[in-house]
Amino acid sequence: MNRQKRAKLKAGGWTVGTPREFLKLSNEEAAFVEFKVALSETLQALRAAQELSQVEVAKRLRSSQSRVAKMEASDPSVTVDLLVRSLFKLGAQPRDIANALRPRRKVGGI
Amino acid sequence: MNRQKRAKLKAGGWTVGTPREFLKLSNEEAAFVEFKVALSETLQALRAAQELSQVEVAKRLRSSQSRVAKMEASDPSVTVDLLVRSLFKLGAQPRDIANALRPRRKVGGI
DNA sequence: TACATTTATGTCTAATCTGACATATAATGG
DNA sequence: CCATTATATGTCAGATTAGACATAAATGTA
Numbered sequence A, B: 001m002n003r004q005k006r007a008k009l010k011a012g013g014w015t016v017g018t019p020r021e022f023l024k025l026s027n028e029e030a031a032f033v034e035f036k037v038a039l040s041e042t043l044q045a046l047r048a049a050q051e052l053s054q055v056e057v058a059k060r061l062r063s064s065q066s067r068v069a070k071m072e073a074s075d076p077s078v079t080v081d082l083l084v085r086s087l088f089k090l091g092a093q094p095r096d097i098a099n100a101l102r103p104r105r106k107v108g109g110i
Numbered sequence C: 001t002a003c004a005t006t007t008a009t010g011t012c013t014a015a016t017c018t019g020a021c022a023t024a025t026a027a028t029g030g
Numbered sequence D: 001c002c003a004t005t006a007t008a009t010g011t012c013a014g015a016t017t018a019g020a021c022a023t024a025a026a027t028g029t030a
Helices: A003-009 A027-049 A054-062 A065-072 A080-089 A094-101 B003-010 B029-049 B054-061 B065-072 B080-089 B094-101
Strands: none
Touching: A027 A080, A027 A094, A027 B080, A027 B094, A054 A065, A054 A080, A054 B094, A065 A080, A080 A094, A080 B029, A080 B080, A094 B029, A094 B094, B003 B094, B029 B065, B029 B080, B029 B094, B054 B065, B054 B080, B065 B080
């Protein structure tokens, strides 16, 4: 449960380091988290584009609203498998997913 | 266990349909399987490029040789999470993964 | 404010996955 | 042919996850 708990931590106040530093993630772990977040954001975008509520999406996925909320929040209890399956079920194409995963250029490190 | 078993089935003889037909996969399921296979192949390629045995890779991943074999075989018991984490641990970059997932153009439907 | 709708969070149980082990089946070299 | 090494397959106990439910928090609106 350690990993979940740690990933779930949010700063209760100010911190000086980066999130990656604060959460003590290795490079690979950080890359993996970013990977998941990209998928979550894609799911949100897809839902927004189709103008559906989480309840409606849940119905299409044969899942529950709470799980959809967690998927969009990139909750630690959500796997990449679930995200990818869900994206396909909502009509995403492989290239959409590939595009989403391609790293975005950050301006000024932000 | 049904899904695993079904996906594990191999034709005992000749069949007329496509694998997708034979295994009765929906479009989304087929897309997901292809997605996983692409990752498995990337893992194999990465191992080959580094000229490592499965045992050596297992050591780096803190896993076992049998699991590495299953990852490369895209075994149903292997998740996309495990594949992606492993790729990152072996030094793959996000864009490598995105590239691997981008659908290849098939010639003559093959 | 009150009410409806939507989204977020916490927590269960059944189902699934992971590393490990044993062992089978190639593949390679004397 | 016999070893040795590499890879594949089957199985299991412990760990993790999925859907569901309850409920909180946020958002919208009359």
